[in-house]
Amino acid sequence: MPTPPPSSSVQAARKAVGDRLREVRRDAGLTAKEVARRAGWYPSKASRLENAVNPPSDADIRAWCAACGADGSAADLIAASRSADTMYVEWRRVQRTGLRRLQESYVPLFERTRAFRIYCSNVVPGVLQTHAYATALMSAITDFHRIPNDVAEAVDARLARSHVVREGDHRFALLVEETVLRHRVGDAATMAGQLGHLLSVMAYPSVSLGVIPFSAPRRMWMIETFSVYDDVIAQVELLTAQVNVTAPTEVAQYVKAFGEFAELAVYGAEARALITAAVDALG
Numbered sequence: 001m002p003t004p005p006p007s008s009s010v011q012a013a014r015k016a017v018g019d020r021l022r023e024v025r026r027d028a029g030l031t032a033k034e035v036a037r038r039a040g041w042y043p044s045k046a047s048r049l050e051n052a053v054n055p056p057s058d059a060d061i062r063a064w065c066a067a068c069g070a071d072g073s074a075a076d077l078i079a080a081s082r083s084a085d086t087m088y089v090e091w092r093r094v095q096r097t098g099l100r101r102l103q104e105s106y107v108p109l110f111e112r113t114r115a116f117r118i119y120c121s122n123v124v125p126g127v128l129q130t131h132a133y134a135t136a137l138m139s140a141i142t143d144f145h146r147i148p149n150d151v152a153e154a155v156d157a158r159l160a161r162s163h164v165v166r167e168g169d170h171r172f173a174l175l176v177e178e179t180v181l182r183h184r185v186g187d188a189a190t191m192a193g194q195l196g197h198l199l200s201v202m203a204y205p206s207v208s209l210g211v212i213p214f215s216a217p218r219r220m221w222m223i224e225t226f227s228v229y230d231d232v233i234a235q236v237e238l239l240t241a242q243v244n245v246t247a248p249t250e251v252a253q254y255v256k257a258f259g260e261f262a263e264l265a266v267y268g269a270e271a272r273a274l275i276t277a278a279v280d281a282l283g
């Protein structure tokens with residue numbers, strides 16, 4: 001059976017904040033209605049915050065702690081609440097000015113990460129994309145989400161951050177489904193150039209590229225594209241959002257899934273043969 005959606009970790013984090021608010025209230029010997037009255041809220045608001053129906057604002061947390069005589073707990077609770085909010089990042093929020101800033105936002109993470117595990121079921125991994133392929137893909141994303149068009153700048157930013165593949169002490173384990181080689185992003189020339197680039201980067205000492213063939217017996221079903229950085233954080237790409245998973249048990253699930261996919265993949269000459277066949281199919 002499929003695992004729960006990654007956004008479940010977001011709700012779990014928000015619930016943990018609500019549970020902590022409840023503990024603060026109970027330690028103060030107050031009911032939820034008394035907290036609401038002291039904070040100047042409608043009676044139902046305290047219950048909704050405790051049960052994670054609504055995420056609390058920083059001001060809500062400060063008011064709650066003040067009502068409970070626990071001002072010293074506010075800073076930690078605010079930090080926990082903000083962390084929960086950053087776990088689920090809607091594309092419409094981070095793409096509202098275009099795609100360039102989003103591409104640039106990954107640079108610190110890429111620079112500090114030593115071990116990358118990337119599984120892609122739909123498109124070529126960003127760190128391996130050519131200029132033409134990235135342009136075609138980002139143009140489609142821009143049109144679909146109806147955001148400001150800064151594709152040229154965004155592509156330059158994506159290619160600039162990809163220097164980590166060639167420079168520094170970074171290791172890349174990348175897996176793609178064979179469908180990625182066949183999905184035509186851009187025209188035939190764009191795909192031929194992209195597939196040729198994949199053949200080239202396979203020679204990089206920092207890169208291990210595996211292809212999961214159509215014919216592989218599926219012990220592990222195809223799932224959404226994800227990346228794991230140093231076994232510390234997993235980022236999962238959904239249509240509407242990016243989910244940042246940091247709970248160790250959940251990150252471990254993505255590491256495990258990557259291991260399952262790695263066993264299904266072929267490498268070296270077999271992977272090159274699949275890529276070459278995809279080039280030949282372009283006609």
